[in-house]
Structure formats: structure tokens, C-alpha cells
Amino acid sequence: MQNYLNNNISLIKEYQLLYKDGINIKNLVNKLETEELVTHEGFDYGRFRVFIDSCLLLLNKEKLDHYCKGYCDYQELFQEIFNDEELLDYIAFVKNERISSEIDGEYLYYSLDGKKKTPWDQVATIRHAMAHMNIGHFMSQERGLLIYYNLYNKHKGIRKDWGIVFEPILHKFIKMFFSNYSYGILFKSTFFSKYSFEKGRMGNEFNFYEITCNKINNAYHFHLMSELAHIYNDFEKLCAFIMEHKDKLNIKEVPIKDKVDLSIYNKLVSKFKLSCKEEYFYGLKTLLDFETELSNFLVHIGHFNDVLYQYSIIKNCGNFTNSEVEMYKKQLKEVILELKEDENAKLMFELGFTYLMTVNFALRTEDDDCKNMKYADVNVSMFIYDRDNLNKYVIDNNVYESPLQHYVIERMRNALMHGHIDVLIGENGEVIFIFSDNYNKRKEKIEITLDNLKSFLSQECLYNGVPKETLILLAEPIEGRKN
Numbered sequence: 001m002q003n004y005l006n007n008n009i010s011l012i013k014e015y016q017l018l019y020k021d022g023i024n025i026k027n028l029v030n031k032l033e034t035e036e037l038v039t040h041e042g043f044d045y046g047r048f049r050v051f052i053d054s055c056l057l058l059l060n061k062e063k064l065d066h067y068c069k070g071y072c073d074y075q076e077l078f079q080e081i082f083n084d085e086e087l088l089d090y091i092a093f094v095k096n097e098r099i100s101s102e103i104d105g106e107y108l109y110y111s112l113d114g115k116k117k118t119p120w121d122q123v124a125t126i127r128h129a130m131a132h133m134n135i136g137h138f139m140s141q142e143r144g145l146l147i148y149y150n151l152y153n154k155h156k157g158i159r160k161d162w163g164i165v166f167e168p169i170l171h172k173f174i175k176m177f178f179s180n181y182s183y184g185i186l187f188k189s190t191f192f193s194k195y196s197f198e199k200g201r202m203g204n205e206f207n208f209y210e211i212t213c214n215k216i217n218n219a220y221h222f223h224l225m226s227e228l229a230h231i232y233n234d235f236e237k238l239c240a241f242i243m244e245h246k247d248k249l250n251i252k253e254v255p256i257k258d259k260v261d262l263s264i265y266n267k268l269v270s271k272f273k274l275s276c277k278e279e280y281f282y283g284l285k286t287l288l289d290f291e292t293e294l295s296n297f298l299v300h301i302g303h304f305n306d307v308l309y310q311y312s313i314i315k316n317c318g319n320f321t322n323s324e325v326e327m328y329k330k331q332l333k334e335v336i337l338e339l340k341e342d343e344n345a346k347l348m349f350e351l352g353f354t355y356l357m358t359v360n361f362a363l364r365t366e367d368d369d370c371k372n373m374k375y376a377d378v379n380v381s382m383f384i385y386d387r388d389n390l391n392k393y394v395i396d397n398n399v400y401e402s403p404l405q406h407y408v409i410e411r412m413r414n415a416l417m418h419g420h421i422d423v424l425i426g427e428n429g430e431v432i433f434i435f436s437d438n439y440n441k442r443k444e445k446i447e448i449t450l451d452n453l454k455s456f457l458s459q460e461c462l463y464n465g466v467p468k469e470t471l472i473l474l475a476e477p478i479e480g481r482k483n
Contacts, residue, residue: 008360011040011045012357014039022343028304032307032329032333041316042143043144046140046146052298057178058131077184080176084172086168109166133364134151135151144316148167187212188225191208192281195207214249260425264428268347283347297355300345374461376405378461385447
């Protein structure tokens with residue numbers, strides 16, 4: 001079975017190929033019908049789910065802290081998770097396992113060092129492990145259903161903790177807490193409108209709106225943000241909603257022309273062949289609110305991957321009749337159809353797959369199972385950086401062998417692991433990625449165009465020394481489940 005990093009590359013490329021001619025949801029449904037889509041085992045899709053979840057957690061953890069720290073009560077959402085019918089058999093299984101039978105309360109992670117941790121401490125442990133690629137030993141059932149996996153935390157080579165992550169529970173938790181999506185905690189919403197809420201009238205030019213919730217009476221009104229996400233395309237409902245709740249909302253209104261040079265943006269439109277009004281505005285929104293659109297992309301890919309994961313398990317477990325498999329297939333088709341709203345996110349998908357490849361490479365630099373990368377072989381000449389920052393880095397860290405490679409790759413890795421990534425448009429309509437390494441008093445950034453980033457990621461030397469295969473650890477079947 002492919003190594004975790006290689007499995008990620010395979011599925012990123014496979015999904016990218018599916019979307020290369022545009023986002024055609026009907027075409028995906030047809031390919032599920034003929035089973036052209038299902039080319040991997042459930043174990044592969046399950047590990048890729050872990051990868052997508054880690055991207056969401058790393059991208060949005062600090063943003064959630066920024067918008068909601070001190071105002072976010074996880075108790076209600078945990079109750080919802082632990083009462084989820086899909087998880088009841090799994091939770092009972094965990095309680096009966098020797099290794100985890102003594103767990104009590106809310107749990108995403110269980111320390112095998114015996115350390116008691118609150119849910120948020122568990123999240124911090126998991127985030128740290130994901131950022132440093134300190135995860136592995138995936139335990140699954142024979143047909144691919146992931147049960148749990150191991151992680152460890154270490155600091156300066158000294159292990160601080162190790163334990164097991166309950167993957168199905170963590171997946172549900174990340175989906176609700178860290179997706180910045182309407183079915184969970186949505187901490188920001190953006191849209192375009194010709195109506196000016198500041199002036200109270202319709203204008204000739206579009207405005208760009210960013211809406212967050214004010215913190216009132218020690219509470220953050222997440223339900224308002226979810227409601228807003230479902231109505232912002234209905235002008236009358238939107239106006240009524242904002243008038244009713246304006247004291248609870250923080251509304252930023254900026255004319256589009258003050259946010260972006262539209263003559264330059266039109267060059268990008270031509271370059272990426274954004275051929276209709278919807279693609280035009282989705283592309284513009286990608287540039288103006290990249291973090292939200294990147295979250296939406298990850299949710300979409302995770303949603304789609306989950307369909308293939310579930311179908312692969314159902315089809316291959318041998319416990320379902322053909323008619324039952326077809327029934328599940330019909331249900332999963334409906335799930336894919338829910339993704340239709342993203343059909344115009346053409347630019348974001350182009351950028352999103354490159355982001356996934358970049359994160360995967362960043363994890364490669366942290367993976368203890370890989371041989372050390374030969375930094376001298378890596379070409380980083382296409383990056384833009386501050387030479388004074390490089391010189392300071394060399395002196396402070398005594399890095400005199402391949403210093404530029406170390407500096408650039410470390411800045412990129414740090415930015416990705418803390419969710420500090422953005423894009424802007426260059427003078428010729430090219431997309432430029434911005435990786436910002438902000439930690440304590442350090443505020444440094446590197447830049448690279450999309451085309452150059454793709455070229456950087458295509459270097460074979462980046463993955464030299466990565467194991468090709470990994471062992472599979474099998475678990476007993478979960479009672480109460482056919483699969």
C-alpha cells in the first residue's frame with residue numbers, strides 16, 4: 001500500500017484530472033454510476049480524508065481563535081457529535097476496546113502517556129502533530145474503514161506525548177468546528193451587491209461585503225452566520241436580515257474598484273478562461289477572500305472524497321446485496337449533486353490543487369519516516385524574498401549550507417501550518433501566492449507566481465527518500481455495522 005504522502009499525491013492528481021475541463025457535477029455522478037471514479041481502496045480514501053481534515057484544521061485553527069476565542073462553547077456541538085447515529089456503533093466499539101475502555105467525557109484523542117486533556121488541549125495536541133507530520137500507523141478494518149491512528153508530540157527531539165486519534169469523531173469535529181461552513185461554525189461571510197447598506201440605496205457599481213458577528217453578552221452568534229450563508233443570494237431576505245440583526249453584525253462595505261484594478265483582473269479572466277458572469281465573480285471572490293474560498297474548496301474535495309470512501313467500503317465489504325449497494329449508490333449520487341453550487345469556482349480549483357500539493361510537500365519536510373531531503377538539489381530561485389531577512393536567518397540559525405533553500409522552504413512550511421496564505425493579482429494578470437511566516441515578533445513573507453509554484457513542486461528531488469509503501473494494521477469489525 002502506498003505511503004501516506006504518495007497516496008496524497010496520487011489522489012490530488014486524480015481529482016485534479018477529473019476537474020481539468022471544468023467542474024461538471026453531472027459528469028461526476030455519471031462516473032460514479034459506471035464506477036469509473038472508484039479506483040482506490042477504502043483505506044486510501046480514508047487516509048486522504050485525514051489529509052484534507054488536517055488542511056482544514058491547520059488553515060482555520062488560528063482564524064477560529066481570532067474570531068471566536070473565549071466565546072465558543074463546544075459542549076453543544078460535542079453532544080451533537082456523540083449523539084450522531086452514524087457514530088453510535090463506533091463509539092460503543094471504542095468503549096469496549098482494551099486500549100480505550102477507560103475513556104470518559106468528550107474525546108478526540110487518548111493519551112497513552114496517561115495525560116488528561118480537555119477537548120481544546122486535545123485539539124492543540126492533534127494540530128501540533130499534524131503540522132509536524134507526527135501521525136501514522138493507521139488502523140483500519142479489512143475493507144478500509146479507518147478506526148484510529150497514532151500521533152506523538154515532541155519538542156527539540158524529546159517526546160512530550162503520544163496516543164491515538166479517533167478518526168471518525170475527529171472528522172466530524174473538524175467538519176463542524178474548522179470548515180468555516182454553514183453546517184458548522186461559519187465565522188465570516190463575503191459577497192457582492194450593488195446595494196449599499198451604508199447609503200441605503202442601489203448603486204451602479206458592485207460593492208464587496210465582509211460580514212462577521214459582533215461578540216455580544218459574551219456570545220458569538222454562529223446561527224446568524226449560518227442563516228446568512230443560506231440567504232445572501234436572495235436580495236429581499238438579505239436586506240431584511242441585515243436590518244433585523246445589524247446590531248449583532250460587523251459589516252464592511254468596500255467598492256470593488258477600491259479592492260482590485262479591474263483592468264488587470266480582466267487579464268486574469270482571459271488567462272484562466274473565466275467565460276461566464278458566475279465564473280467572473282467567483283474568481284474575483286477568490287482573490288478578495290482567499291481563505292474562505294480555500295476552505296470551501298477543501299470542504300468540496302473532502303465531501304467528494306467521502307463519497308468514494310463510503311462507497312468503496314460498502315461495495316467491498318461483502319455484507320450488502322447488489323440491490324442494497326445500488327440503494328447506497330443512489331444516496332451517494334445525491335450527496336455529489338449537493339456540490340453543484342461550486343461549478344463556477346474554476347479559479348479556486350486551479351489554485352486549490354496547487355495548495356494541496358504544497359501542503360503535502362511541506363509535510364514531507366517534517367516526516368521522520370523519510371530520508372533527509374538534499375536541500376542543495378532544490379531550485380528555489382523563482383521565489384521572491386527579503387534578503388535582509390535571509391541574512392538574519394542565516395546568522396541566527398547558523399545555516400550556511402544551502403541557506404536560501406532552507407530559508408524559503410521553512411517560511412513556506414511555517415506559513416502553511418499556521419494558515420497564513422493568501423493570493424494577489426500581478427500586473428499581467430498572474431496569480432501570486434503569498435506565504436506569511438508570522439510568529440511572535442517575526443513577520444516575514446515570500447512570494448511566488450502560480451506558474452512558478454507549479455514548476456517548483458514538479459521537481460523530482462522534493463520526494464527523493466520518501467518510502468514508497470506502508471504497512472496496513474487491521475482492526476476487528478465494529479459490531480452493529482455491516483461494513
